[in-house]
Amino acid sequence: MVEKFKMESLKVEGFRGINEEKTFSFDRSVIMLFGDNGTGKSTVLNAIEWCLFGDLAFMQWAETPRTKDELINAFSPKKEATVELILRREGEKYLIIRKKKLGKARTEFQLKLPNGRTFEGDVAEKELFKHLRLTFEDFYRSVYIHQESVRGILTDEPSVRDRYMDRLLGLMVLRDITESIPMRAVSDEVRDIKDELEKLEERRKGAIEEREERVKELWKKAKEEKIADAEIDFKPACEIVKRIIEAINDLEEKLGIEVSKIAYPTSILGLSAIVIKARKALRGLRGIKVPGLDERIKNKELSLGLKAKYERCLEEVRRVEEERGRILSKYGDESRIKALIEETNTRRSKLEDKLRGTEIDLRLTTDAINYLEVTPGEYCPICRSKINRELIFSHLRRHLEEFGERKIVENINRDIRKLKDEVEELGDALFNFSELEKNLDKVNQERSKIEAEIATVVGETFETGANTLGTLSEKILQLEGTINRLQEERVKLDESLNKIEDMIDKVRIIGDILKEAEEVKHLKDLLPETKEKIETLEKKRDELALFEEDIRVITSIATKVQSELAKRVLSQSSPYITEFYTRLYGHPYYKILNIEIQPKEFRGIIKNSYTIKAADPRRERETVVSARFSTAQMNCVALSIYFALSKVLPHNFGVIIMDDPTQSLDGDHKKTLVTILKEVVSYAQLLISTQDEEFQRLLKPDFASQQRHIYSFANWDEHGPQIELAK
Amino acid sequence: MSEVRKLVEDELRREKKGDTCIKLWNDIFSWYEEGGPSSIKEHVSKHVAEIAKSVRRGARDLKESYKRG
Numbered sequence: 001m002v003e004k005f006k007m008e009s010l011k012v013e014g015f016r017g018i019n020e021e022k023t024f025s026f027d028r029s030v031i032m033l034f035g036d037n038g039t040g041k042s043t044v045l046n047a048i049e050w051c052l053f054g055d056l057a058f059m060q061w062a063e064t065p066r067t068k069d070e071l072i073n074a075f076s077p078k079k080e081a082t083v084e085l086i087l088r089r090e091g092e093k094y095l096i097i098r099k100k101k102l103g104k105a106r107t108e109f110q111l112k113l114p115n116g117r118t119f120e121g122d123v124a125e126k127e128l129f130k131h132l133r134l135t136f137e138d139f140y141r142s143v144y145i146h147q148e149s150v151r152g153i154l155t156d157e158p159s160v161r162d163r164y165m166d167r168l169l170g171l172m173v174l175r176d177i178t179e180s181i182p183m184r185a186v187s188d189e190v191r192d193i194k195d196e197l198e199k200l201e202e203r204r205k206g207a208i209e210e211r212e213e214r215v216k217e218l219w220k221k222a223k224e225e226k227i228a229d230a231e232i233d234f235k236p237a238c239e240i241v242k243r244i245i246e247a248i249n250d251l252e253e254k255l256g257i258e259v260s261k262i263a264y265p266t267s268i269l270g271l272s273a274i275v276i277k278a279r280k281a282l283r284g285l286r287g288i289k290v291p292g293l294d295e296r297i298k299n300k301e302l303s304l305g306l307k308a309k310y311e312r313c314l315e316e317v318r319r320v321e322e323e324r325g326r327i328l329s330k331y332g333d334e335s336r337i338k339a340l341i342e343e344t345n346t347r348r349s350k351l352e353d354k355l356r357g358t359e360i361d362l363r364l365t366t367d368a369i370n371y372l373e374v375t376p377g378e379y380c381p382i383c384r385s386k387i388n389r390e391l392i393f394s395h396l397r398r399h400l401e402e403f404g405e406r407k408i409v410e411n412i413n414r415d416i417r418k419l420k421d422e423v424e425e426l427g428d429a430l431f432n433f434s435e436l437e438k439n440l441d442k443v444n445q446e447r448s449k450i451e452a453e454i455a456t457v458v459g460e461t462f463e464t465g466a467n468t469l470g471t472l473s474e475k476i477l478q479l480e481g482t483i484n485r486l487q488e489e490r491v492k493l494d495e496s497l498n499k500i501e502d503m504i505d506k507v508r509i510i511g512d513i514l515k516e517a518e519e520v521k522h523l524k525d526l527l528p529e530t531k532e533k534i535e536t537l538e539k540k541r542d543e544l545a546l547f548e549e550d551i552r553v554i555t556s557i558a559t560k561v562q563s564e565l566a567k568r569v570l571s572q573s574s575p576y577i578t579e580f581y582t583r584l585y586g587h588p589y590y591k592i593l594n595i596e597i598q599p600k601e602f603r604g605i606i607k608n609s610y611t612i613k614a615a616d617p618r619r620e621r622e623t624v625v626s627a628r629f630s631t632a633q634m635n636c637v638a639l640s641i642y643f644a645l646s647k648v649l650p651h652n653f654g655v656i657i658m659d660d661p662t663q664s665l666d667g668d669h670k671k672t673l674v675t676i677l678k679e680v681v682s683y684a685q686l687l688i689s690t691q692d693e694e695f696q697r698l699l700k701p702d703f704a705s706q707q708r709h710i711y712s713f714a715n716w717d718e719h720g721p722q723i724e725l726a727k
Numbered sequence: 728m729s730e731v732r733k734l735v736e737d738e739l740r741r742e743k744k745g746d747t748c749i750k751l752w753n754d755i756f757s758w759y760e761e762g763g764p765s766s767i768k769e770h771v772s773k774h775v776a777e778i779a780k781s782v783r784r785g786a787r788d789l790k791e792s793y794k795r796g
Contacts, residue, residue, distance in 0.1 A: 126762045135763055173731050177755060180764035182772055189779050200786045530789060537785045544778045550748040551771065554755065557738045561731070 004654025005132060006685040007031075008086040008093060010047060014076035015083055017043040018720040025725070027088075028709045029681045033689040034696050035713025040721035041689040044711075045659055048687075049144060051083040051098045052128070054107045067105045075718040089652075096128065133651045135176065144657040145642060158609060159602060165595070165610040166562070171569075174562040178555050178605055190548045193541050197534070204523075204530060211520045218513040227506055234268055237510040241265060241274050244503045248281045251496060255288050268518055271511030278504045285497055293486040300479040303457050307472050310450045314469075316443045324436045331429045341426045348419035355412040362400075362409065369396050559599070559606045566597050566608050573644045580640035583672050585633060590614035590623060593637060612637065632664035643676055656680060657687040662695045674698045681707075732756045 006026075013021040017040040024031075024044065033041040046056055050071065063070055072081045079102040087094040092114035099108040111124040119127045129135070134143070166175040222232060230236065245262045252259045260281040265271050331337045371381070372393050380387050451468055458475045574594075581593045592615045600609035614629070614637070615622035625637050639661070662670050670692070677686060681703075690696060700710070710726040732753070739749050758766045 126766075129763050130760065173759065174735075176764045177759055177767060180759075180767040181755070182768055182775075185772065186775050189775050193779055193782050196783065196786050200789055203790060526792060530792070533785060533789055537782050537789075540778050540782045540785075544775065544782075546747070547751070547774065547778075550744075550751045551755075553739070553742075553744055553748055554735070554752050557742065557744075557752075558735050561734045561738055565731070565734070 002652070003090050004652050004684075005087045005089045005094070006654055007048070007687070008088040010044065010051075010086075011082075011084040012044065012047045013082045014073045014078055015043065015047050015050070015081040016040075016071060016073060017716060018047070019073040019075050020719045022720060022723055024711065025709060026685070026687070028707060030677075030686045030688070030703045030708040032696070032699060032708060032710045033687070033713060034710060035691060035721070037691050039713035039716050040723070041691070041713050042659060045144065045657055045687070045689055047083045048085060048657065049139065051085045051096055052132075052134070052139060054098060054109065054125075067103055068100075069102055071100060072102050073720075094131070132653050134653045135172065139653070142642075142651070143653055143655055144659070145661065146659045158600075162600070162607060162609050166566070166608055171562050171565055171608070174558045174565075175607070178558050178562070178607070181551050181555055183551065183555060183605060186548050186551060190541075190544050193544060197537055197541055200537075201534065204534075208520060208523045211516050211523065215513060215516045215520060218509060218516060222509050222513060225506065225509060227509060231506070232510050232513055234265075234271075234514060237271055237507055237514070238265060240503050240507050240510075241271070241278075244274075244278050244500055244507065247496065247500050247503075248278065248285070251285055251493070251500075252281070255285070255493075257284070257288060260284070268511065268514045271507055271514070275504055275508045275511060278500070278507075282497060282500060282504065285493075288493075290486045290490045290493070293483065293490065296479050296483050296486065299457060300476060300483060303454075303472060303476045303479065306450060306454050306457060307469065307476065310447070310454065310469060310472070313443060313447045313450055317440070317447060320436050320440045320443060324433065324440065327429050327433045327436070331426065331433075334430065334433055337426050337430045337433065341423055341430070344419050344422050344426065348416055348423070351412050351416050351419065355409065355416065358408050358412060362406065365396055365400050369393070369400070372396070555605055559608075563597060563599060563608050566610075570595050570597065576644035577640055580643045580676060581637060583676065584640055584669060585636035587614065587633070589616055589621075591617050592619065593625075593640060594619075594622065595641070612641070630664075632666070632669070635664055636669060639673070639676075643680060654684050655687060656684045657689075659689050660691065661688070662690060662692045667694060670695050670698055674702050678702055 009026055010024040011021065012018045012024075033044060035041050050056055056071075072079060080099060082097070082099045085096045087096065094114065095110075095112040097108075097110040097112075109121060109124050111119045111128050113119075113127075163175065166172055219232075231240070241264060245264070248262070249259050260277070262274060262277045262281065265274050331340065372389060375381070378386055378389055454468055454472050458471050463471075577593050577595070578591070581587075582591060594613045594615055596611045596613065598609045598611070599606050601607075612625045613622045614625050625634065629637065662673065665673065674695075677688070677699075680686060688699070690699075712724045712726060713721045714724075715722045735752055735756075736749060739752055754770070755767055758770045762769075
């Protein structure tokens with residue numbers, strides 16, 4: 001039988017609670033770590049776990065989940081953690097070194113074999129596995145007996161508990177294998193590949209059908225466009241292309257623009273290129289303007305405008321002259337009107353003088369009558385001569401009546417008003433005459449200006465003083481004639497372009513039909529080759545399906561073997577389990593422990609499922625341990641199972657690490673545990689960490705000093721704990 | 728461990744599974760011995776991915792030929 005690995009020594013620096021370098025000699029069967037809680041005992045156990053696997057299963061990396069810097073001692077001057085573990089087997093030493101720097105996620109890992117070969121990184125990890133046959137989970141559940149993990153066997157969820165049990169039964173290889181085969185991923189991939197190939201086949205059929213349908217549609221369109229069946233071929237299409245190119249080039253030459261270089265097609269695909277180029281040339285031709293047309297249209301519009309303007313000007317001249325003539329005939333010219341005004345004013349002045357004398361006469365007569373009427377005297381008031389009052393009175397009255405002086409005043413006033421009106425009328429006439437003279441000058445100037453513009457439009461044929469309107473009208477007629485002729489040319493050009501466009505459309509439709517038909521033919525020609533390729537792919541698909549089937553069979557057989565082995569191991573270890581259980585706890589009624597195995601499907605894989613039961617010796621009554629037992633009882637059950645089954649551990653690491661194994665156990669249980677440990681040490685190296693002083697006292701006398709090392713932990717400070725090796 | 732390997736192999740033979748299946752089992756076991764569970768996953772995934780990739784590439788080429796055709 002090959003000897004299992006044991007620990008030789010451990011060197012720790014900058015790791016968790018240990019800052020300064022500490023070396024532990026493990027060259028004994030039993031290593032005991034004694035000390036109060038928080039003095040660094042668990043750091044030593046963690047150092048072994050981390051050195052072997054680079055991780056700590058129970059650690060919560062709350063501060064640095066990626067780099068896990070909580071591993072490094074907070075006071076480490078190097079800011080790095082180093083653990084060196086020396087293992088020993090058959091007298092040969094294996095050195096394992098793991099280091100980690102602050103802020104780095106990866107650890108540096110090295111394995112040195114007894115023959116001097118050194119491995120690093122992932123290669124070293126794999127090499128170590130080859131020797132130890134120990135996975136991380138394996139270590140954690142069957143080497144490092146943490147109280148939490150022991151209880152896990154009994155209390156965790158079924159799938160986890162089943163894993164624990166499989167590992168304790170030495171079946172972790174098969175469980176690892178069945179669990180690590182990515183069955184679902186393989187099945188998904190096989191299904192995807194099958195789907196992909198089915199779709200491919202559908203696509204192949206679809207591609208031909210789709211194109212045949214398109215050909216039909218294009219033929220229908222060709223009929224609508226009145227394309228004869230005989231034209232739907234490459235050669236007739238080339239004939240049309242030839243006509244298109246000739247027509248385009250003719251027009252380009254005629255219009256004096258650069259001739260487009262369109263190459264004749266040499267293949268069906270070339271027809272599409274021709275269509276694009278011909279359309280481009282056509283767009284260029286459509287953008288071309290008929291020379292002189294726009295200029296003439298502009299001239300025509302200008303001439304029509306000038307004509308209307310000139311006609312309005314002539315009408316104004318006529319109106320002004322007519323008005324001027326009317327004034328002339330009525331009043332004469334300007335000097336005559338002025339003379340008439342002067343003469344009329346003189347007459348009015350004389351009448352005004354006469355009016356003033358007549359008014360004095362009238363006033364004197366009236367005053368004298370009034371005087372004589374109110375004054376009875378017979379003397380003249382001026383010369384005081386004696387007067388005949390009645391006679392004078394009579395004369396005055398007669399004078400007033402005879403001369404009708406009041407009427408004379410009215411007549412003179414009327415005549416004066418009449419003369420005043422005449423002067424005003426003449427003044428108006430004089431003003432109007434003057435204004436008309438000015439207007440006439442202005443209108444004549446405008447007329448000359450328009451005539452100058454007309455001369456510009458009409459050109460050399462225009463003669464000053466000739467029939468301007470007639471000449472202009474003639475010019476307009478001439479322009480209209482030219483415009484009509486040029487517009488007819490434009491229409492003809494557009495007709496030509498439309499014909500070319502029709503031909504291009506025809507070529508496009510023919511080209512599309514030929515191209516699609518060609519593609520259908522191509523796809524049909526490809527059929528044998530495609531089928532062959534698909535068959536090749538189908539073979540690969542079948543290979544994959546067979547692989548899937550094989551790994552399914554392997555998984556199934558491995559599970560079957562696993563189940564049979566579990567039953568066999570349990571059958572073999574059953575007496576030990578009951579023995580350990582009876583010794584550790586000694587339940588008054590449930591004296592026998594029984595582990596039942598049932599197959600259970602989990603994510604498509606059949607696995608062992610375990611139920612731990614306790615029964616009376618006659619097996620008349622039994623109970624599920626996890627449902628009925630107390631924590632202390634469960635610890636005893638778990639330890640019993642563990643110790644019984646640890647005898648069948650299949651890995652090569654002959655070490656059992658126990659972290660505080662006496663939780664909830666009373667004194668008698670602890671004594672029994674020590675007795676059991678004395679038996680265990682015959683096949684495994686023991687590393688026991690405990691703060692339980694009673695347990696420490698029980699352990700010491702039972703292991704001879706040559707057989708054990710006791711390290712005492714105390715007074716932790718920033719340098720680390722004070723550790724002493726008991727002598 | 729070799730006992731487990733042999734037990735499964737014997738069972739596969741008893742069930743009259745072909746040589747391919749038995750070889751695959753031995754390969755799987757060797758992968759486990761080489762690098763643990765992750766090694767099995769790596770090899771199986773790689774093998775499946777290689778075939779799947781080859782089929783997909785072939786399928787893609789064919790699809791292209793339909794388009795080009």
